[in-house]
Amino acid sequence: MKIKLVFLREFMQRIKSKGFILSTLLAPFGMVVFLGLTIYSVSLGMEEESTQKIAINDKTGVVAPLLKLPDSYTLKHGVVDENVLRKQVLDGTLDGYLFIPPDALQGDAKLTFFSGGGGGIGKQILLQNAIEEAVRAARLKQANLPENVKAIFEAETRLEMKEITATGEKADTTGALTGIAFAMAFLIYMMMLIYGSLVMQSVIEEKLNRVMEVLISSVRPFDLLMGKVLGMGALGMVQMLAWSGLSMAMTTAMGPLLLLFFDPQKMNLPDTASQQQVLESAGFAIPELSPMLFVWFVLFFIGGYLLYASYFAAIGSAVESPQDAQQLMMPITFLIIVPMLFINTVIMNPDSTMAMVLSMIPFFSPILMPARIAATDVPFWEPAIAFILLAATFLGAIWVSARIYRIGVLSYGKKPKMSDLLKWIRTA
Amino acid sequence: MSVLRIEGVTKRYDRTLAVDKISFSVASGRLFGLLGPNGAGKTTTIRMITYITIPDDGRILFQNKNVGTWSQERMGYMPEERGLYKKMKIGEQLIFMAELKGLSRSEARKQVAYWLNRFEASDWAEKKTEELSKGMQQKVQFISTIAHNPDLIILDEPFSGLDPVNAELLREVILELKAAGKTILFASHRMEQVEQMCDDICLIAHGKAVLTGPLRDVKRSFGRNTVEVEFEGTDEWIAQAKNIQGVSLKAHTRNRAEWVVSQEHQAQEILQTAIGSGASVVRFELMEPSLNEIFIRTVAKDHSSTLSTTTS
Numbered sequence A: 001m002k003i004k005l006v007f008l009r010e011f012m013q014r015i016k017s018k019g020f021i022l023s024t025l026l027a028p029f030g031m032v033v034f035l036g037l038t039i040y041s042v043s044l045g046m047e048e049e050s051t052q053k054i055a056i057n058d059k060t061g062v063v064a065p066l067l068k069l070p071d072s073y074t075l076k077h078g079v080v081d082e083n084v085l086r087k088q089v090l091d092g093t094l095d096g097y098l099f100i101p102p103d104a105l106q107g108d109a110k111l112t113f114f115s116g117g118g119g120g121i122g123k124q125i126l127l128q129n130a131i132e133e134a135v136r137a138a139r140l141k142q143a144n145l146p147e148n149v150k151a152i153f154e155a156e157t158r159l160e161m162k163e164i165t166a167t168g169e170k171a172d173t174t175g176a177l178t179g180i181a182f183a184m185a186f187l188i189y190m191m192m193l194i195y196g197s198l199v200m201q202s203v204i205e206e207k208l209n210r211v212m213e214v215l216i217s218s219v220r221p222f223d224l225l226m227g228k229v230l231g232m233g234a235l236g237m238v239q240m241l242a243w244s245g246l247s248m249a250m251t252t253a254m255g256p257l258l259l260l261f262f263d264p265q266k267m268n269l270p271d272t273a274s275q276q277q278v279l280e281s282a283g284f285a286i287p288e289l290s291p292m293l294f295v296w297f298v299l300f301f302i303g304g305y306l307l308y309a310s311y312f313a314a315i316g317s318a319v320e321s322p323q324d325a326q327q328l329m330m331p332i333t334f335l336i337i338v339p340m341l342f343i344n345t346v347i348m349n350p351d352s353t354m355a356m357v358l359s360m361i362p363f364f365s366p367i368l369m370p371a372r373i374a375a376t377d378v379p380f381w382e383p384a385i386a387f388i389l390l391a392a393t394f395l396g397a398i399w400v401s402a403r404i405y406r407i408g409v410l411s412y413g414k415k416p417k418m419s420d421l422l423k424w425i426r427t428a
Numbered sequence B: 001m002s003v004l005r006i007e008g009v010t011k012r013y014d015r016t017l018a019v020d021k022i023s024f025s026v027a028s029g030r031l032f033g034l035l036g037p038n039g040a041g042k043t044t045t046i047r048m049i050t051y052i053t054i055p056d057d058g059r060i061l062f063q064n065k066n067v068g069t070w071s072q073e074r075m076g077y078m079p080e081e082r083g084l085y086k087k088m089k090i091g092e093q094l095i096f097m098a099e100l101k102g103l104s105r106s107e108a109r110k111q112v113a114y115w116l117n118r119f120e121a122s123d124w125a126e127k128k129t130e131e132l133s134k135g136m137q138q139k140v141q142f143i144s145t146i147a148h149n150p151d152l153i154i155l156d157e158p159f160s161g162l163d164p165v166n167a168e169l170l171r172e173v174i175l176e177l178k179a180a181g182k183t184i185l186f187a188s189h190r191m192e193q194v195e196q197m198c199d200d201i202c203l204i205a206h207g208k209a210v211l212t213g214p215l216r217d218v219k220r221s222f223g224r225n226t227v228e229v230e231f232e233g234t235d236e237w238i239a240q241a242k243n244i245q246g247v248s249l250k251a252h253t254r255n256r257a258e259w260v261v262s263q264e265h266q267a268q269e270i271l272q273t274a275i276g277s278g279a280s281v282v283r284f285e286l287m288e289p290s291l292n293e294i295f296i297r298t299v300a301k302d303h304s305s306t307l308s309t310t311t312s
Helices: A002-015 A018-047 A082-091 A120-143 A147-154 A174-208 A211-216 A221-259 A275-281 A291-318 A322-348 A353-358 A365-375 A381-408 A418-426 B042-049 B090-100 B105-118 B122-126 B134-146 B164-179 B191-197 B215-221 B236-241 B265-276 B291-305
Strands: A052-058 A073-076 A096-100 A112-115 A162-165 A168-171 B002-013 B016-027 B031-035 B057-062 B075-078 B152-156 B183-188 B200-205 B208-214 B226-232 B247-253 B256-261 B280-287
Touching: A002 A221, A002 B090, A018 A221, A052 A082, A082 A096, A082 A112, A120 A147, A174 A211, A174 A221, A174 A291, A174 A322, A174 A365, A211 A221, A211 B075, A221 A291, A221 A381, A291 A322, A291 A365, A291 A381, A291 A418, A322 A353, A322 A365, A322 A418, A353 A365, A365 A381, A381 A418, B002 B042, B002 B183, B016 B042, B016 B057, B016 B183, B016 B200, B031 B042, B031 B191, B042 B057, B042 B152, B042 B183, B075 B134, B090 B105, B090 B122, B090 B134, B105 B122, B105 B134, B134 B152, B134 B164, B164 B183, B164 B191, B183 B191, B191 B291, B200 B215, B200 B291, B208 B215, B208 B291, B215 B291, B226 B265, B236 B247, B236 B265, B247 B265, B256 B265, B265 B280
Parallel strands: A052 A073, A052 A096, B016 B208, B031 B183, B031 B200, B075 B152, B152 B183
Antiparallel strands: A096 A112, A162 A168, B002 B016, B002 B057, B200 B208, B226 B256, B226 B280, B247 B256
């Protein structure tokens, strides 16, 4: 009953605040703008390269003419004096020069590109590919092979991923699902950190306001702790639901927007290709999400939030300013960050034993398990067991937190250390 | 009839003994003063009465039952350090506090409206705490203590930080609540306020109750031992009077001397000495000691026999 009063106060006071309303409404717009800019910059990068002036010192005499580089590259042939070329690179007349040794057409060839440095990994990959092709072409020519053998080397091979469903087949959505897995992990991570520290601030505020002593003469500390943690959690849920709704509305609106950046002709599609087709071939196939994924996502969010928020509340009760809390927060923020270090490995290889084990550990499962469920097919028992473990850990955590909180709310003056908190837990 | 009984209560923090086997009882409808210097154990005792903390030993009975969450609803507690939610509207805040004390929402609303009106503060309901002056906040704090109509009102250093006007208003309201049959326990180290208002007292020092009872009886038990003489003319007699057995000079200004005597007849000797020396006595009074003095004497005596360390 009193938990309910504390819950309602926390929830109602905050949901009415300008900060909450603004962040709820503006964050999805921010995300869309960010996404749009990312996609836009990628599409720019595909088309435009900075112009490059490159000299080629070809000792074979046959590779250079076969070198296929983008239009933005200006090639200079003929200069063979190394010293001259070096000087030109240094004074900026040239961006670099490629040295093709006379033995480039035998065995493992090693060509060298000299430059003033920099240029990015994109340039390296581009040159590597161009050189490999040119050298191969030169060797094929020299070997004087029959046309059909040449055709074998020139043929392209592609892998198209299709997923078999009961009704037929559909385009594979691993790409999009990977994106969703990352997004889910990141969202839960953010929400646990943000709402956890909001709970902490809220407790510190009550202590600083000295409202705390009046409160605990009316409510048991445990009810106060739970009411606050639940109230703030409900607020987090509302915000996530609002964000999901808004993002869904906006992705629907975004399809046509994306089309502006992708030219069907460049993707070898007819001009009449449908929006869906264009997006699919650009790797933006929109997957169907199972409702179970959503259920697990919500459950693990709630479990993870409760686990961490109860600790944050306990820490808040012990200190008098967020600065004093820094040191005590270290072990907890560490536990939240660890799964983020593994998130890439887990999402890329969601079926590996390591991914399975990590996503079972209670402190990590809120972030890793929903991500795995999004990225692959996980048997039901795995998230079920992970969730039971998480719930059990939460019960332990709330017991520990309540004991810290009980004493923390009354302690003023001295900045407590970790050892003090441990002592409070042991105190009967 | 006693509404609150403290029986052999002990509370320890780490290795320090904050409260050491304290016993006293508070009679219904009286104004009870819990007195002692800072760090004597007043706040610790109050926290146990309000069920914020639990005694290590002994028990606390409210209306003949052990205190618990039930008794929290029947008490109103105003801590020494006042506190309100800064960004919450006064009306909402007071209703929330009253609901936490077990009132239904509609009842809480009614009571809060009544008390805001009583303090001529109805316009504040829609304001946030941070928009109010310090004095206004004190009133709101007081309303939050009494809005749920508690049987026992506990005020820890209620006058600290109040300007004279608000202090007077608070004094009036306290007496009014007492007249309405409420029991009031108030903790203070400011003896002169207690002396004016309290019916009964419990004096605590170093975690122990050193004196308990009705204020009048306590004072009477110390006898009329203070002599005040106002005079004009020579002050030679003062040096002579100092030699009287059992008499000591407490304070001395140009025309005034305050003495402490061990027996009442010594007062007459002081008077005779003064008149005999040729001074003209303007005023002579044999009085009971002030509470402040009782306090100092008791604590000094007590301190020499016990050496316990305390925290507040």
